[in-house]
Amino acid sequence: MAFICENSHEITKCGKYVQEYLGNLEYVSNGILSLINTKILPSELIVDGKNAPFDLTNDKCVCLPLTSLHQNDTAVFDCTLWEIIKNSLIIESTSSTDTQGYLVVLCQTLQCILANTANINHGFASQLERLHCLCESLETRLDSVSCNNRCPEIIGDLLCLLMQILTKLISAISKAAVLVYYADCSTQPIATANKVVSSFFSCMICDFVNDLCELEKLVPELSSIVIGFATCDTQSCTPCYIAQSAPRKVRPVCPPSAMYGGNSGYGQYNGGGCGCGCKKR
Structure with a gap:
């Protein structure tokens, strides 16, 4: 996907926003959700090519027979899937036609919003700068994770942390997009301000900040995963039932x-x- 960083505006009823920037944020949010639904969850969960629920004959829960149970073993998350997800998040394109990693697009989009949109108040802009910093930190740490299939316990921790980060990113990006959409409306003079927007903005910005706080707590955990994979092989070389050292011979x-x-x-x-x-x- 060619990254768009233009200073074009779409006129709204109470302000202005850059349509392409919101499109990029939506692209990132949907892309991260697709990673969960296709890589962490198996794609064969989609029935008849649709995500729609089954038709129910009445308003009560209709339990399906045991014959509908999936006959194959559960596909367990491993280092192969991790590498696919990591590349989808952080890989940088080599040409304008390549697909950028979702975090790469997010960092660039936030940078453009901060540089080209003058109608965002200082407090909200500071939080967008914070999200941009977290985005870059995630890129660096995700790139440092060298998964090792001989360390299953750490792979399980990695999957848990990955789900926490991805779901929190989706939440933060979605809120950021809506706040950017209404940002100019919230800076209107009090006499002409839309009270719905003012009330919404003051509430949603708090929720957005809380998402960033949670993300900030998760980033250092990736460093622990990096160290865990780097040392787990060494730790398993000496099981508990083998002497760690022999007595010194004089x-x-x-x-x-x-x-x-x-x-x-x-x-x-x-x-x-x-x-x-x-x-x-």
């Missing part, structure tokens, strides 16, 4: 044949106990 200073005054040719004096005080019977 060796004599002089060779045994020289310790009894034998004519062995060792030391300072031929046959003199090698000149190190070992001449004993």
Whole structure:
């Protein structure tokens, strides 16, 4: 997807917004959700090519028979799936026709919003800068995760953390898009301001900030995952039922044949106990 960073505006009833920027944020939010639905959850959950619920014959829950149970084993998350998800999030395109990673698009879009949109108040702009910083931090740390299939417990922790980050990102990006849409409306003079927007903005900005706080707590956890994968192989080399070290073997200073005054040719004096005080019977 070619990234769009233009200063074109779409006129609304109470303000202005850059249509392409909102389109990019929607693209990122939908893309991250698709990663959950197709990579973490199996795509075969889609029935007859649709995500719609089953037709129910009445208003009560209709339980399906056991014959409808999936016959194949559950596909377990592994390093192969992780690499696909990681590349979808952070890979940078080499040409204008390549698909950018979702986090790459997010960081660029936030940068454009901050640079080209003058109608955002300082408080909201500061939070967008914070999201931009978190976006860059996530890119760096996700790129550092070197998954190892021989460390299943850490892969499980990685999946848990990944779900927390992705779902929190979707929430934060969706709220950011709506706030950007209404940002100019919220800065109108009090006499002409839309009270619905003012009330909504003051409420939603708090929820947006809370999402960023939660994301900020999750970013350092990725560093722990990086260290975990780097050390888990070393830790498993010595199981608990094997001695970690052998007792030190004490060796004599002089060779045994020289310790009894034998004519062995060792030391300072031929046959003199090698000149190190070992001449004993």
